[in-house]
Amino acid sequence: MKRKALALLLTMSTLAMTITGCAGAAAATAGADQNPGTEVSDDSQDAGTEDAAAPAGGTTIRLVNNKAEIDVGLHSLAKAYEEKTGITVEIDSIGGGQDTQAVLKNYYQAGNMPDIFVFEGDTHYETWKDVLTDLTGEAWTEDTEAEYVNGGKVYGFPTTTEAIGLTYNKAILDKAGIDPKSITGPESMRAAFEKLDSMKDELGLTSVVGYYTEAANLWWTAGQHLLGTYLDVGLARDDTTYIDLINDGGKLDMERAKPWAEMVALFNEYTDDNGVSGTYDDQIANFAAGKYAFVTQGSWIGAAMTGNYADQYAAAGNFEVGMIPYAFIEGQDTIQTNSPNWWGLYNEGNVEEAKAFIQWCSENDGGQEILAKECGCVSPFTSSTHMPEDPFAATISDYTAAGKTSAWHWQGWKEGLAQNVSAVIFQDFAKGSFKSTDEFLETLSKAIEAYYAQ
Amino acid sequence: MGEFSVMRKTASFGCLIAGLILMIWGLAMAIGKTGNTLRGGALVVGAVLFFAGLYLFPTFKHHRTIVNIIFLFPLLFAFAVTVIIPLVLGIGYSFTDWNGIKMKGFVGMANYTRMFKQPGFIWSILITFLFVVFNIILVNLVAFLLALLCTSKIKGLGFFRAAYFLPNLIGGIVLGYIWQFIFSNVITKFTTALFDARYSMLSETKTAFIGIVIVYVWQYAGYIMLIYITGLNTIPGDVLEASSIDGANATQTLFNIKIPMIAPTITICTFLTLTSAFKQFDVNLALTNGTGSVADFMGNYLTNGTEMLALNIYSTAVINNEYAFGEAKAVLFFIILAVVSIVQVRISNKREVEL
Numbered sequence: 001m002k003r004k005a006l007a008l009l010l011t012m013s014t015l016a017m018t019i020t021g022c023a024g025a026a027a028a029t030a031g032a033d034q035n036p037g038t039e040v041s042d043d044s045q046d047a048g049t050e051d052a053a054a055p056a057g058g059t060t061i062r063l064v065n066n067k068a069e070i071d072v073g074l075h076s077l078a079k080a081y082e083e084k085t086g087i088t089v090e091i092d093s094i095g096g097g098q099d100t101q102a103v104l105k106n107y108y109q110a111g112n113m114p115d116i117f118v119f120e121g122d123t124h125y126e127t128w129k130d131v132l133t134d135l136t137g138e139a140w141t142e143d144t145e146a147e148y149v150n151g152g153k154v155y156g157f158p159t160t161t162e163a164i165g166l167t168y169n170k171a172i173l174d175k176a177g178i179d180p181k182s183i184t185g186p187e188s189m190r191a192a193f194e195k196l197d198s199m200k201d202e203l204g205l206t207s208v209v210g211y212y213t214e215a216a217n218l219w220w221t222a223g224q225h226l227l228g229t230y231l232d233v234g235l236a237r238d239d240t241t242y243i244d245l246i247n248d249g250g251k252l253d254m255e256r257a258k259p260w261a262e263m264v265a266l267f268n269e270y271t272d273d274n275g276v277s278g279t280y281d282d283q284i285a286n287f288a289a290g291k292y293a294f295v296t297q298g299s300w301i302g303a304a305m306t307g308n309y310a311d312q313y314a315a316a317g318n319f320e321v322g323m324i325p326y327a328f329i330e331g332q333d334t335i336q337t338n339s340p341n342w343w344g345l346y347n348e349g350n351v352e353e354a355k356a357f358i359q360w361c362s363e364n365d366g367g368q369e370i371l372a373k374e375c376g377c378v379s380p381f382t383s384s385t386h387m388p389e390d391p392f393a394a395t396i397s398d399y400t401a402a403g404k405t406s407a408w409h410w411q412g413w414k415e416g417l418a419q420n421v422s423a424v425i426f427q428d429f430a431k432g433s434f435k436s437t438d439e440f441l442e443t444l445s446k447a448i449e450a451y452y453a454q
Numbered sequence: 455m456g457e458f459s460v461m462r463k464t465a466s467f468g469c470l471i472a473g474l475i476l477m478i479w480g481l482a483m484a485i486g487k488t489g490n491t492l493r494g495g496a497l498v499v500g501a502v503l504f505f506a507g508l509y510l511f512p513t514f515k516h517h518r519t520i521v522n523i524i525f526l527f528p529l530l531f532a533f534a535v536t537v538i539i540p541l542v543l544g545i546g547y548s549f550t551d552w553n554g555i556k557m558k559g560f561v562g563m564a565n566y567t568r569m570f571k572q573p574g575f576i577w578s579i580l581i582t583f584l585f586v587v588f589n590i591i592l593v594n595l596v597a598f599l600l601a602l603l604c605t606s607k608i609k610g611l612g613f614f615r616a617a618y619f620l621p622n623l624i625g626g627i628v629l630g631y632i633w634q635f636i637f638s639n640v641i642t643k644f645t646t647a648l649f650d651a652r653y654s655m656l657s658e659t660k661t662a663f664i665g666i667v668i669v670y671v672w673q674y675a676g677y678i679m680l681i682y683i684t685g686l687n688t689i690p691g692d693v694l695e696a697s698s699i700d701g702a703n704a705t706q707t708l709f710n711i712k713i714p715m716i717a718p719t720i721t722i723c724t725f726l727t728l729t730s731a732f733k734q735f736d737v738n739l740a741l742t743n744g745t746g747s748v749a750d751f752m753g754n755y756l757t758n759g760t761e762m763l764a765l766n767i768y769s770t771a772v773i774n775n776e777y778a779f780g781e782a783k784a785v786l787f788f789i790i791l792a793v794v795s796i797v798q799v800r801i802s803n804k805r806e807v808e809l
Contacts, residue, residue, distance in 0.1 A: 215743070416774040425757060447757060
């Protein structure tokens with residue numbers, strides 16, 4: 001009898017352990033996410049339990065952010081809001097190279113969708129359109145041009161402004177006697193490149209331009225952003241001619257693409273050989289150290305230059321930076337600015353509280369100060385007076401004030417186009433696999449068409 | 455069965471019924487999303503009560519079976535949750551247009567026919583097979599040679615064994631990034647100086663493929679070596695001694711004694727290298743991310759020259775956001791792997807019997 005009792009006890013405890021493991025996890029997923037692969041901040045976990053206890057209490061809103069570097073800033077934003085209104089905002093930052101959209105899908109499947117989440121443009125909109133809240137008519141939409149609009153309705157709240165242009169090192173251009181404003185088209189750009197190239201040793205340059213085409217990790221710089229300049233440079237913000245054309249079975253307009261390809265060829269001619277296999281870090285570190293006069297990266301490198309590469313940047317004299325348009329046709333005078341992502345509201349979450357929170361975030365005496373000072377966001381709101389300490393902040397606001405900006409529309413082409421197709425072709429072009437720009441263009445357009453067809 | 459007391463019977467049936475009710479209640483709350491925090495507890499207590507009732511079930515004839523089932527249950531449950539259910543669901547999803555969020559409807563075999571119209575995917579299959587062939591030969595050859603070295607009488611044997619095994623302890627992603635640095639920075643310096651090849655070998659499909667093979671052999675040979683060492687050490691000393699008395703030289707001993715004696719080990723090792731090479735993902739992802747161009751394959755300019763099957767499936771699902779299409783490819787992958795493995799094991803087993 002004793003042995004039987006023991007056996008019973010053992011069986012029970014084994015079972016209890018197995019089942020507790022599973023059931024416990026199931027309960028936890030519904031409350032607070034404990035996905036081991038996800039970087040969840042501490043407080044979001046305790047708060048998640050509260051959430052489970054009072055699902056419709058409405059005192060907690062949860063925000064999923066995809067930029068690990070602004071996690072700290074967002075936490076202080078949440079704290080300020082809680083002090084003001086008593087509403088808790090949890091910040092759930094997914095970073096470190098994780099695919100935010102994939103994690104969000106897991107959240108959605110687990111019934112753990114946040115109230116506010118990030119999405120990046122049209123392709124993501126297609127995924128989430130059934131769960132996004134219509135934000136048309138919110139007060140903040142009057143104050144910005146960067147909100148996400150689809151079919152005449154507002155769905156996304158812009159957080160920051162990033163710019164894509166041909167970034168230059170002003171100190172070097174000054175030394176070479178080149179006025180960046182004089183570069184207005186392909187001829188002046190070539191002339192400037194040639195002049196800089198002839199003075200390379202004098203200026204301490206490795207190469208004129210730091211144009212990187214490595215396709216495994218840096219696919220987004222050439223494959224996405226540089227191909228994106230073909231879509232938008234010089235056009236009005238709402239001009240979607242070329243993205244519509246590409247989405248119509250992958251067509252390129254050769255009349256516009258030809259001069260654009262000539263510009264790419266110019267970059268190939270004057271870039272660093274290391275660009276074919278170099279990393280993002282190489283590119284930024286070399287630019288910060290004053291080894292390139294130009295670099296094919298946008299305003300986001302400002303944070304890295306003053307952060308990770310502050311030593312090189314200081315050694316090179318903390319030079320002034322700026323941007324010129326990628327003017328592949330004479331007279332194109334706009335750089336591309338956009339909100340790189342938007343906050344969308346989950347329509348089954350605490351919509352009203354979330355709406356109030358983003359409204360507060362957009363206000364000059366509300367969240368704008370923390371967003372600018374601690375998250376480094378260049379405000380997309382016209383009423384905001386706060387400016388981040390970023391080398392590119394002035395450039396962006398100058399172009400914006402002058403009305404010389406275009407949007408970017410590459411977020412609307414078929415998913416994976418840059419990573420799977422275009423990046424490699426840029427790399428091949430840089431290596432000299434194509435004999436002419438025509439061959440490059442032909443290959444590119446055929447490959448894009450094939451990608452749309454399959 | 456009159457031998458059981460009324461109490462035993464009541465306890466058993468009471469437990470069974472209470473357990474069932476509690477479990478159903480807990481599940482209903484979870485499915486209905488009521489947010490009631492008791493749901494987990496109810497499920498656990500219910501399950502424990504149910505099994506207690508099962509254990510106390512008044513029968514002599516089937517008591518042993520019941521105990522067996524109870525002990526097997528945790529394993530079967532875990533296996534079902536992690537393997538069987540996902541497999542069935544995955545096959546189901548492959549016939550739909552699921553995108554990870556929502557499912558609009560069934561598309562029948564459309565995903566399966568579509569994948570064979572993708573030159574990139576067919577290329578992935580071909581290159582995976584090529585990679586597998588290269589790897590089975592190279593990993594086993596290198597591992598066997600290392601094993602011979604590490605069973606000979608050289609000094610510092612322990613050090614060598616540890617050193618060869620060490621790469622296997624580093625994760626594939628980390629290895630990929632380390633080697634990416636070596637290929638792009640170190641080796642490119644040499645090739646620039648020697649052949650005026652200024653660009654990294656990773657930027658060219660053929661050389662990048664060789665790169666992946668090198669890294670993979672480097673990572674995996676140490677592990678297979680350990681298995682060969684075990685095999686070589688199990689060869690009875692008297693056989694070797696007899697052969698040396700008969701005047702066999704080292705080569706004869708190797709080919710006529712050692713290799714036949716470790717045939718089972720060779721089977722295990724080919725099997726291991728075969729399946730793991732097929733499933734190659736992490737080094738591929740970290741080293742080239744599938745990039746590389748193929749100028750003309752089935753009339754297309756391919757840009758996924760080094761993308762193997764597993765990576766192709768991943769990128770279809772996650773990058774291109776076509777989860778169902780990725781599932782369909784994964785089902786095909788599963789079938790290929792299953793067939794190859796079964797054939798391989800069959801052939802090897804036959805050979806062992808003959809020996």
